[in-house]
Amino acid sequence: xxxxxxxxxxxxxxxxxxxxxxxxxxxxxxxxxxxxxxxxxxxxxxxxxxxxxxxxxxxxxxxxxxxxxxxxxxxxxxxxxxxxxxxxxxxxxxxxxxxxxxxxxxxxxxxxxxxxxxxxxxxxxxxxxxxxxxxxxxxxxxxxxxxxxxxxxxxxxxxxxxxxxxxxxxxxxxxxxxxxxxxxxxxxxxxxxxxxxxxxxxxxxxxxxxxxxxxxxxxxxxxxxxxxxxxxxxxxxxxxxxxxxxxxxxxxxxxxxxxxxxxxxxxxxxxxxxxxxxxxxxxxxxxxxxxxxxxxxxxxxxxxxxxxxxxxxxxxxxxxxxxxxxxxxxxxxxxxxxxxxxxxxxxxxxxxxxxxxxx
Numbered sequence: 001x002x003x004x005x006x007x008x009x010x011x012x013x014x015x016x017x018x019x020x021x022x023x024x025x026x027x028x029x030x031x032x033x034x035x036x037x038x039x040x041x042x043x044x045x046x047x048x049x050x051x052x053x054x055x056x057x058x059x060x061x062x063x064x065x066x067x068x069x070x071x072x073x074x075x076x077x078x079x080x081x082x083x084x085x086x087x088x089x090x091x092x093x094x095x096x097x098x099x100x101x102x103x104x105x106x107x108x109x110x111x112x113x114x115x116x117x118x119x120x121x122x123x124x125x126x127x128x129x130x131x132x133x134x135x136x137x138x139x140x141x142x143x144x145x146x147x148x149x150x151x152x153x154x155x156x157x158x159x160x161x162x163x164x165x166x167x168x169x170x171x172x173x174x175x176x177x178x179x180x181x182x183x184x185x186x187x188x189x190x191x192x193x194x195x196x197x198x199x200x201x202x203x204x205x206x207x208x209x210x211x212x213x214x215x216x217x218x219x220x221x222x223x224x225x226x227x228x229x230x231x232x233x234x235x236x237x238x239x240x241x242x243x244x245x246x247x248x249x250x251x252x253x254x255x256x257x258x259x260x261x262x263x264x265x266x267x268x269x270x271x272x273x274x275x276x277x278x279x280x281x282x283x284x285x286x287x288x289x290x291x292x293x294x295x296x297x298x299x300x301x302x303x304x305x306x307x308x309x310x311x312x313x314x315x316x317x318x319x320x321x322x323x324x325x326x327x328x329x330x331x332x333x334x335x336x337x338x339x340x341x342x343x344x345x346x347x348x349x350x351x352x353x354x355x356x357x358x359x
Contacts, residue, residue, distance in 0.1 A: 147332020
């Protein structure tokens with residue numbers, strides 16, 4: 001999938017950078033262009049991408065301070081500046097545009113949906129979102145921002161591939177400590193998905209191409225991407241159980257949105273050396289995926305890749321009904337309710353007649 005990446009906000013810029021660098025390192029050639037957009041000048045300076053600073057007349061390069069309404073307003077006001085930066089970068093070969101953003105901050109959560117709307121107005125290729133959910137301990141404002149942003153982003157983009165930060169954290173590790181590792185893990189998974197059908201080493205029996213990714217995401221809404229890998233044997237027959245095991249682990253324990261199994265459509269991609277990929281194992285895994293997702297629209301294929309390991313990628317689309325997402329949206333709603341309730345006057349608390357006197 002020939003892709004243009006647009007990182008919006010601090011987290012979006014860093015993840016877009018990690019994706020572009022992974023693609024270049026692997027020499028896949030799937031990422032044709034990548035830029036970063038932000039209201040904070042300091043967050044753009046260390047990035048190796050071309051950058052666009054927006055909102056200078058409103059925030060003077062200092063960011064929006066977590067205010068995603070302001071982030072949306074700035075993006076809407078300066079959309080022309082961003083579109084001018086994209087002019088000439090999105091060629092006729094581009095097959096999709098991905099807007100990448102952390103959904104908890106101000107610029108990313110507010111600006112990404114606004115930019116997706118503008119891109120839909122101008123370009124005919126699919127406009128996808130790659131959204132990062134904040135961890136549980138990242139504060140109420142991040143939960144509220146992400147809840148509001150996600151609902152809007154899913155409406156404006158053709159589909160939003162969601163990443164739950166908590167799914168990638170090591171035990172006892174804060175989100176801040178794990179950001180680089182999280183970005184690398186996400187870049188590996190999504191980078192392989194984007195590269196499917198682009199960089200082919202050898203000839204697979206049934207190679208996945210861009211149209212299968214697009215058709216899987218056609219149902220819209222929220223998507224999840226699972227990944228798992230294992231050492232492979234030289235004989236394809238000996239790798240049947242390996243493919244079945246990695247496919248199950250990709251869905252059940254390696255998903256970007258945990259516990260997302262019911263889906264409208266799915267795509268299974270098995271990556272590895274073509275002569276080590278067992279056709280029987282791929283077909284069995286695809287049938288298991290049909291049962292697990294309750295979907296009859298399950299595609300499958302190979303991604304020939306020079307590696308001693310076999311990896312399974314599982315893209316699930318239309319997973320809005322997952323319990324994990326429902327729990328997150330409830331946290332977001334509670335954060336909004338808490339913010340709207342006025343702080344209690346300490347004097348009122350002292351005079352509370354529902355508490356009996358001690359003596």
